[in-house]
Amino acid sequence: MRLIIVDGLDGVGKDTHAQLIRQRYEKKGEKVIVRSHPESDNFYGRTAKKALLGQGKINQLKASLFYAMDVMYSLRRYYRKPTCHTLIMVRYLMGTAYLPRRLTKTGYHFFEKLVPTSPYMFFLDAKPEELVERIKQRNETEMFETQEAFLKIRAKALSLTQGWHIINTGLSIEQTYSAIEKILDELDSKSVS
Secondary structure: OEEEEEEEOOOOOHHHHHHHHHHHHHHOOOOEEEEEOOOOOOHHHHHHHHHHOOOHHHHHHHHHHHHHHHHHHHHHHHHOOOOOOEEEEEOOOHHHHHOOHHHHHHHHHHHHHHOOOOOOEEEEEOOHHHHHHHHOOOOOOOOOOOHHHHHHHHHHHHOOOOOOEEEEOOOOHHHHHHHHHHHHHHHHHHHHO
């Protein structure tokens, strides 16, 4: 089974590009599952989302804890007993960049050893001011979705991206996806040979 990870800050287009990747493999006749965390189909995801819409340290802690549990739920359900050719995980390891600075790297390296990784790991990136503009178009804002928070979280996340494919989403959706697809073609050709 192919494991594809699409990660990045809020507003970078993770879900949009995960769906384009899904379509790519479905056109090839593959069964594809996309898990975008936090998911609303289970208690952990719903609790994480509710905490993200709140404020304060308690909600930050709840959001982090239940987000991690939601990811583990998806892995247990879809990765341990594969029922598809391609599993796309959206919002995966980089959730650790939302932890306090002193815990970010430790949290990342802990979870990196705990969960499966893949050559197909994409970190979608954009400037914080672009993210704020994109998020304004939504009808709800989460606790970390400010330009100040994005500046801090982006710096922490980028410090963790060794081994990731970093994709600039400041371009059009088509240009961004073209960059992703070029990497997918290369990785797929290696896995076939």
